[in-house]
């Protein structure tokens with residue numbers, strides 16, 4: 114169909130009332146895409162794609178990262194009580210004082226941080242909003258932002274929407290660690306920010322002190338701000354210890370620390386997040402938060418505040434139970450011939466296809482596994498923007514034993530079928 118004629122002869126901005134000029138301008142644009150290409154050109158996320166296939170095909174879903182378990186009952190009961198008997202109108206913009214105090218004392222007790230709840234803590238609608246507030250509130254157009262790949266999927270579009278220019282550092286299996294040379298290649302005189310996800314999704318890495326000290330050294334030397342996505346800080350196993358970057362020398366005034374009650378308490382749908390930063394940074398973060406969501410449901414905030422004050426047992430038992438699930442999945446997969454990478458934190462472990470004798474790349478294997486064997490997983494290459502690692506598949510172990518056992522059996526079937534279809538001659542044949 115022919116586009117409607119544009120109804121101006123000279124400039125669309127000349128003559129008529131303001132509203133008439135707006136109508137003329139909109140008509141003139143009818144045939145042009147109106148959407149911001151940063152978002153319009155994004156594909157469906159790999160999590161949606163794989164979960165959609167899992168639903169359609171009735172597959173076991175080890176792809177998307179949420180627990181089977183409904184979360185601690187006492188905290189859910191608090192939230193229900195707060196809905197029925199509590200305050201349900203707009204809470205203060207920065208969050209309920211009781212929650213901000215609870216967050217500050219939690220980080221004091223567990224990570225040795227001294228934070229002033231009134232000037233340094235903001236409550237957000239999940240870490241997703243906290244990240245958006247950090248990017249939109251702090252980045253100026255043209256600022257370079259160092260980001261590690263594989264990358265959590267919200268970072269790059271939101272950095273670009275803020276006008277930032279991502280500079281990617283590619284981490285490689287099996288250890289996924291960064292080096293001085295990698296940082297030297299990424300940092301320039303235009304670098305203003307680095308984004309660090311620690312513990313890291315999807316790799317399951319808890320960065321050791323030496324790596325964090327190296328990154329802190331670069332942040333101080335380049336006078337930049339670190340945006341630290343630490344949503345997995347409580348989900349750390351065995352002898353691994355989470356060390357917040359804000360606690361390193363020179364980082365206290367230049368770090369935005371982000372947490373999530375969803376991950377702390379296995380209540381991923383709640384979307385209650387925390388921003389912790391020095392007062393000057395908090396001022397800008399809170400201004401951005403003000404126009405993103407303004408507030409977060411007060412009843413959930415009240416329940417999280419109670420949870421943080423009464424969570425000693427939960428914080429001891431939750432990682433222990435998850436480590437047991439990790440071991441169940443890991444041992445089962447190894448018995449079936451898979452090469453499993455170590456996982457010290459998060460809900461995720463990774464398998465190395467090439468080292469497991471599978472000649473397919475990760476995306477082909479995940480599609481094959483969900484269609485032919487009824488198990489959904491995430492190809493890690495989808496979390497690289499450039500030069501992807503293509504032999505790693507992420508699996509979520511925050512699941513019941515029966516789900517994990519079914520997942521192991523189905524992955525074993527997927528591996529056998531893949532090996533029959535394309536024998537991996539040059540690859541090690543395990544089991």
Ligand SMILES: Cc1ncc(COP(=O)(O)O)c(C=O)c1O
Nearest residue numbers: 239240241265314342344373375
């Ligand atoms: C690294 C990372 N950052 C942020 C989020 C989002 O957290 P929230 O659900 O609190 O928005 C997730 C959720 O999986 C995550 O893994």
